[in-house]
Amino acid sequence: MYEFDWSSIPGALPFLWEGMKVSLGITACAVLFGIAWGTLLAMARLSALKPLAWLAAGYVNLFRAIPLVMVLLWFFLIVPQVLRGFFNLDPNTDVRLASALVGFALFEAAYYSEIIRAGIQSVPKGQISAASALGMSYAQAMRLVVLPQAFRNMVPLLLTQAIVLFQDTSLVYVSALADFFGAAYKVGDRDGRLVELLLFAGAVYFLICFAASQAVRHYQKKLNAHVAH
Amino acid sequence: MISIQNVSKHYGAFQVLTDCSTEVKKGEVIVVCGPSGSGKSTLIKCVNGLEPFQSGTISVDGISVGDPKTDLPRLRSRVGMVFQHFELFPHMSITDNLTIAQIKVLGRGRDAATDKGLKLLDRVGLKAHADKFPGQLSGGQQQRVAIARALAMDPICMLFDEPTSALDPEMINEVLDVMVELAHEGMTMMCVTHEMGFAKKVANRILFMDKGQIVEDDDKDSFFGNPRSERARQFLAKILTH
Numbered sequence: 001m002y003e004f005d006w007s008s009i010p011g012a013l014p015f016l017w018e019g020m021k022v023s024l025g026i027t028a029c030a031v032l033f034g035i036a037w038g039t040l041l042a043m044a045r046l047s048a049l050k051p052l053a054w055l056a057a058g059y060v061n062l063f064r065a066i067p068l069v070m071v072l073l074w075f076f077l078i079v080p081q082v083l084r085g086f087f088n089l090d091p092n093t094d095v096r097l098a099s100a101l102v103g104f105a106l107f108e109a110a111y112y113s114e115i116i117r118a119g120i121q122s123v124p125k126g127q128i129s130a131a132s133a134l135g136m137s138y139a140q141a142m143r144l145v146v147l148p149q150a151f152r153n154m155v156p157l158l159l160t161q162a163i164v165l166f167q168d169t170s171l172v173y174v175s176a177l178a179d180f181f182g183a184a185y186k187v188g189d190r191d192g193r194l195v196e197l198l199l200f201a202g203a204v205y206f207l208i209c210f211a212a213s214q215a216v217r218h219y220q221k222k223l224n225a226h227v228a229h
Numbered sequence: 230m231i232s233i234q235n236v237s238k239h240y241g242a243f244q245v246l247t248d249c250s251t252e253v254k255k256g257e258v259i260v261v262c263g264p265s266g267s268g269k270s271t272l273i274k275c276v277n278g279l280e281p282f283q284s285g286t287i288s289v290d291g292i293s294v295g296d297p298k299t300d301l302p303r304l305r306s307r308v309g310m311v312f313q314h315f316e317l318f319p320h321m322s323i324t325d326n327l328t329i330a331q332i333k334v335l336g337r338g339r340d341a342a343t344d345k346g347l348k349l350l351d352r353v354g355l356k357a358h359a360d361k362f363p364g365q366l367s368g369g370q371q372q373r374v375a376i377a378r379a380l381a382m383d384p385i386c387m388l389f390d391e392p393t394s395a396l397d398p399e400m401i402n403e404v405l406d407v408m409v410e411l412a413h414e415g416m417t418m419m420c421v422t423h424e425m426g427f428a429k430k431v432a433n434r435i436l437f438m439d440k441g442q443i444v445e446d447d448d449k450d451s452f453f454g455n456p457r458s459e460r461a462r463q464f465l466a467k468i469l470t471h
Contacts, residue, residue, distance in 0.1 A: 129279055130316035134330035134382065135306025144329060148320050 008191040009200055012183075019183025020204075022097070026104055026179065027166045033105035034165075035158065038112030043142065045117055056113070063110035069171050075103035076175040100172045108165055115157045119150035156220040163212050167205060180204070230255045230386055230417045231276060236285030238271065245271050246282065247441045253386070258418045260428040260449075263438035264464060269421045270313075272438065273388050276419065277308045290385055306334045309379030309387040313395050315371040317363035317378070323350065324359045327378050335382065342381070349377035353407050369400025376407055386417035393424060423468060429453060437461045 079099035131141035170181035188197030327346030
């Protein structure tokens with residue numbers, strides 16, 4: 001019978017916390033850039049300019065049809081070379097974090113753009129007509145009238161996607177970056193307590209994601225009550 | 230003020246408007262009526278370029294709507310429009326609804342825009358609701374705010390696209406009262422509506438449309454007294470029996 005030994009966890013907590021900061025940082029950056037880039041992709045996809053719409057659709061379909069872990073590996077292998085060449089960096093500079101961030105942001109943007117596209121389409125067409133009839137340009141109508149309403153409808157979905165993204169950040173272990181999962185793995189490997197550390201890491205992921213999704217559900221209820229009113 | 234010459238429009242093979250021509254002079258009130266699907270809403274949306282059209286010309290105050298060189302947003306900012314479903318911006322307070330286009334399109338200062346907006350809100354009898362949101366108002370109240378929002382831009386003419394058809398019966402009059410008052414003040418108006426009482430009271434002319442064509446373009450007395458076309462006679466018989 002396997003005997004659990006949790007004793008290596010307390011001492012490793014500061015190191016694990018450093019890893020958690022990396023995970024949260026990647027999540028936050030990927031959410032922000034993913035939403036910004038995803039908004040542009042969504043607007044391009046809804047654009048009357050067909051070539052622009054096709055390019056955006058091609059991008060979204062490409063990234064949604066390949067596994068995230070492969071995208072991360074490609075970026076791990078390619079982006080460091082590009083960054084080093086472009087910025088003339090020292091070959092020893094650690095650009096793993098940057099390449100992971102770029103990979104996540106570009107990948108997540110494809111998912112965010114689909115959420116945002118649905119959000120934009122959920123705003124009644126009459127709102128654009130009304131904004132246009134008041135003399136607003138298309139850009140003003142989008143920025144002042146359509147997007148604020150679209151984002152309000154989308155917040156629960158965007159947050160849910162952020163929770164999925166937080167779990168996905170564990171995939172950066174392929175680049176040997178010490179995120180929370182990577183840190184737990186390292187400690188477990190070092191002390192020969194891999195099972196305990198991975199159980200602990202799983203419990204932490206569960207607690208954070210479960211609490212966050214409950215918060216989203218609570219917010220959604222409040223939002224629905226407000227809309228029904 | 231508004232000149233529509235030989236305007237035709239089709240969606241693919243479906244002809245929505247066929248060779249429509251009419252003139253609206255400054256200060257005139259024109260009521261556009263006809264069975265549903267007759268193209269009356271499409272025609273009025275062509276006037277401010279919300280709907281494109283394939284042939285013919287429309288000019289408003291001498292500016293051609295269909296000309297690709299025309300600055301459409303600028304033209305639209307001078308033409309007020311009121312929609313069937315009000316289309317207030319639900320994420321903004323009533324005051325912000327009244328001021329946003331004044332500030333962002335006309336470049337007015339916030340104080341001047343608020344001042345103007347609140348004056349107009351008072352005029353439509355809703356001053357007490359300035360800080361509420363559209364969802365907190367009844368349909369009739371929302372439509373009156375929508376009229377005030379259009380008037381805040383100091384329009385040279387107003388377009389109404391079935392402004393009362395989405396309203397409960399008891400709210401129709403509060404909206405029509407505002408429109409009648411506007412008409413009496415000399416506003417140039419083009420109204421798509423089935424409210425024949427309103428038409429009798431203030432319209433100078435009635436356009437009757439059917440299947441995308443303007444079948445009658447008469448002054449109101451001859452339209453209600455003795456419509457020339459059989460289709461208009463049938464239409465009137467149907468809506469005036471009760």
